[in-house]
Amino acid sequence: MSSDVTNPCALVLFGSTGDLTRRKIMPALYSLAKQKLLPPAFAIIAFARRDKDDATYREDVRAAIREFAPSLQPEGPEWEAFAQNIFYLRSTLDDSEGYHRLANLLDTLDQERQLGGNRLFYLATPPENFLEIIDHLGRAGLNRQKTPQSWTRIVVEKPFGYDLASARQLNAELRARFREEQIYRIDHYLGKEAVQNILVLRFANHIFEPLFNKNYIDHVQIIVAETIGVEGRGNYFDKSGITRDIIQNHALQVLTLVAMEPPISLHADAIRDEKVKTLRSLRPFSQEDVAQRTVRGQYGPGKLVIDGKEVEVPGYREEEGVDPKSTTETFAAIHFALENWRWAGVPFYVLAGKRLPKRVTEVQIQFKAVPDVLFARTAAEGLRPNRLVIRIQPDEGAFFEVCSKVPGPGLKIQTVQMDFKYGSAFNVPVHDAYERLLLDAIRGDASLFARGDEVEAAWEVVTPILEAWEHLTCPVFPNYPAGTWGPKAAADLLREGQVWRMPQ
Incomplete structure (x- = not known):
């Protein structure tokens, strides 16, 4: 090749x-x-x-x-x-x-x-x-x-299949005509610079990789927020929902890059081998797990700030092409758990939704809090756990939150950021993801494309959630107004002391 x-x-x-x-x-x-x-x-x-x-x-x-x-x-x-x-x-x-x-x-x-x-x-x-x-x-x-x-x-x-069975059928038909090395399953998220940079941040910086484990990480949040509704795709989206449209592919791809073990090389299959192992380490969902570890929502009418102006927008069921009685989710928050040595006990929270206040995709890796013994007798209200935040869109980049003493008498602590943005840190333009992926397909570099077993492993995780939702009582929709961060029940997914850190 x-x-x-x-x-x-x-x-x-x-x-x-x-x-x-x-x-x-x-x-x-x-x-x-x-x-x-x-x-x-x-x-x-x-x-x-x-x-x-x-x-x-x-x-x-x-x-x-x-x-x-x-x-x-x-x-x-x-x-x-x-x-x-x-x-x-x-x-x-x-x-x-x-x-x-x-x-x-x-x-x-x-x-x-x-x-x-x-x-x-x-x-x-x-x-x-x-x-x-x-x-x-x-x-x-x-x-x-x-x-x-x-x-x-x-x-x-994408979408590569509607569920596990259809993904397997599509894979079988492809492999009947093409060899696996000829097949490039595209997910444009993997072409984004900040997504590719996850591997570099982790494995090219010794200050991070030794800390990426259950001993130092409290939890991980992956947030994929959109301000738009269905944008004329009501007929498609009403059959899909946010879980199929975003979480099964984009969000789980990002999760694997954050959680995977170091690959033996940067060859496409070496990277994809580790991603598949990560997906297979995700704890399977029983119907009881789905009831306890997932929250779904659907937006109603509300207000959004668009181009600096507050605009009234309709609810999902009023969108063109949507069933007026639809129970399709436009919001989902899921608590994933990895059952392996590195991440056992560390929650991975994924939140994705439409008509949220801000268009942003970011990964928040929150480190464990320091023992409060040293600062217990001081006015240390600003003492917060360190966070590494990788912003995928817009304003691609990353920042690391650390605690610092505020200048002046006494001891006052405040969180500050060490950050970079691709748009200003490098004297080169940030190109569209499709440019990179098209170029890689022409070159024959499959590193940023999903392998067949990887797609099926992701569906093996998500399909039981979708099937359980068909049998569980659906929430009363709509259950969050457009322009808010989703249903209040999403807060119940997090453990005591944890909160959603919504992008500002």
Whole structure:
């Protein structure tokens, strides 16, 4: 498997007229091209059913970049050079003849552009189309390497399955057509700089790794907060919920990086081996555990500050595409427990929700409090446990809270922060996660992509929670107003003396 980014290739994009392609994938590809990071010989083939040709689709791509990434300025020679690499093939996803036309087009581009037979298929479609596309690629022989020296890879977007059974089925269908090393299951959170930096903070700094265990850590909080509602995705979200949409993938991926053992190397499988071990160390949920260690919520009408103005927003059940009697959760807080030597007895709390006061994703690692013997007779109200906070979005970075004496007579203690932000600490831009992940897929570096057993291990943890909720009495929804930090019952998950430290 080559990691040489200069290897030529063709990228075939299914879902090429969809929202993900317009907002993320095409801007990311154009940004990579402007940075001279794409191979000199490169082609993009958009596979879609709408009545378009190369020229009209290229203008659609230009319009999308102007709308969602205007700073990239799709004009002039750079744009023209990029646009000439874009081709449009009209076909429905269920038309076998369309896949044979795709094979012929790929062969033609191989000859005209010396692409070497290297192919990357990207499934940016709704998940209900995955199996159909995979099957047709196999029937057309597009799953096979063109030559012994060439490569063929497939990128599959989330959600990867709806539960454990569907994830296993999707894995089985993929493996029937592709080898595991050809499959790249994408989770854009893993492309974020702050997520990748978790490994560096832990394993490249001797002040942290020896402390990441039950002897020094009191608990860990992972918070994924969104201010938005369903944003026109009511039909999808009402079948999914926040647990499937955020916790099963994004949050558990972050949890594994915080809790995993040091890998033997930075090779993709070495890292993923340790992540799988971590997932398998999570204590399984019985129905009684679910009742005691989870809280679910659904937002009602409320007020949010958007662009500096307080705005009234509707409740979830009033959103477009949502069942007026829906019991789908828009908020979930879960107490995870790791049953291994390093973390036994340390709670990992995960909170995710929509219509919360602030858009932020961060990991809070709270250390145990120091014994109060030394400061028991002083006015030490400011004496608080140390915290390492890793902010994933926005304002990616990290800060470490320590106690310090306040200048002046007497002994007064206050918590201060030692921090850095990617935007100011380094003289380089912070790129979108899709840029990194697309580049890694072209290079053949699977470190930031989920392996099949990793996806199934995550579903093994989450599926019992979802099944138990179907049998447990549902809370009276809505149970938190939009613009608040969720239902009050979430506080009951934490142990005595622990509190949610909501991002400011």
